[in-house]
Amino acid sequence: MTLFQHSPDGDVVKRAYQAWDAGDWQRAGELMEAAVRQAPDAPGSGTLWFDAALAYKFLRDWPKAYELGREAAARASRGQQDPAFWNLGIAATVLRDWSTARDCWTGYGVDLPPGEGEILADLGITCVRIDTATGQEVVWAHRLCPTRARVLTVPFDPSRRFGEVVLHDGAPNGERIVQGRRYPVFDEIMLFTASDLATLSVTVTAATADDVEALLEAFPRHDFGAEVLTSGEVLCKCCSEGSLTQERSVEAGEQVVLLAAPEDRATELLDEWRSARPDGRHWTGLHLAT
Template identity: 60%
Template sequence: MRKSEAKRLIDEAYEAWNAEEWLTAAGLLEQVLAHYPDEKRSAVWWYDAALAHKFLRNWAKAYELGREAAARAPRGEGDPAYWNLGIAATVQRDWATARAAWTGFGIELPDGEGEIRGRFGPACVRLDTGGEREVVWIDRLCPTRGRVMNVPVTGGRRFGEIVVHDGEPKGHRVVDGHEFPVFDELLLFEASDLPTLTVTVNAGEAADLDALITLFVEQNYGAEPASSLNVLCACCSEGTHEQERTVHAGAQSVSLAAPEPEARRLLDEWAGEALPGRSWSGLEPVA
């Protein structure tokens, strides 16, 4: 391929890129890279081709091209080629490559081999399942995976599932003066076997509801009162939102994540503590 032909294809690739025609853009870049893998601009072309496949959720190609991009990127300087490779390698469950990518980016990982199960702190993820969007809290296990710590109200989503999220925050939540990023979900990595249930509880005081939540959390289950949910428009959700805990007393629906027999046992334990105003009814599974 002549360099003049390569230049024409590169120009066409970025025209397609600007039109968000990711498959066309990646294909044209790959044509050029087959002949010019190590030109001065090749590292950028490898990166963009991998990124286009990331946008397409074609993780095998994002992984393949991402390895080439990272091989041409400086280590320890926060180069995004390593971050995108880390995501793609995680999705492919190639833990050795994922570990090498994160350390190449400049992130310190817990010692060991295989799957990364670290403590990277709390963050939020915007779940997206067929157009429904819900922001939930996660406990980050690695730079791109987190365990869902809320009981989602979005159909088909569950407490305890592990999701892969993007690296660029799309919004922030501020709690008690501390700011936490909101990432977009890329995919469901590991499902949870804990069913979602709903129950109507009556709590004489807010402290009674807190006691119920604590009872479930101590057993590694989840409890989410309706009064704790906030509805935001898309614009506000992707901005910086100060979040206050709003758990109220009185009768309300609570979403639970627990096996039904365990949920009944814990609800009976909570209601049977001889404190006035505590009761529950109508425990039902959520389809």
């Protein structure tokens, strides 16, 4: 090998993308890095740096994705929505390197409020498809930064919790439509911050749908969660990743409600709800959901 090389080894690059096509991310990342380090600033090197970092992102090897992602971002144009900044922003967020993450979002073209440390912005409401012990579930969440969101609904699978902060990908994979407004569905990458609010289950009896609505509204007023168990809908993969119109509809009668609150506070709020209309509201059997 000569001391100065003007372009990456074509044979190594070819084998790298063969490994890529086969889904062998480890081999692809290693070969891409080996090739691009031969000529780190050659024309087109930014693509190799980016793809190498992306391979390690797929592997969830965040330190390596961060290392190679910095090289890709250094060769990207700022303010042009270059994905090199987005992927480095994800890796930096996982590693809690908030200054780099902030710089990445700015480099991509996202406006964030000024500040230092952990990013806790208000980027609106979205949906996230989370992984559960039994499969996947789409939950509503509040976006804290371009790649993190706090879960606002009580997951139907108690292996996941209201109040968790999840890390999600940047490309939407489906949408939910509520009252004519479209909300993207992002796929979860990983659980970022756990929640200490375990899911409780209670059986309630309500004379009217309005009584049920009153219960569902009482818990969020105190930053807790409540969800009627029967409001969940099982979808196939195709439908879940498509465009789905949703309308919340509750019914009177006896039903199970999932709650996210400390047990003593849940009891207090349930008692307050019942006492407001004791002739039409009743609850029993508060317990930890399993």
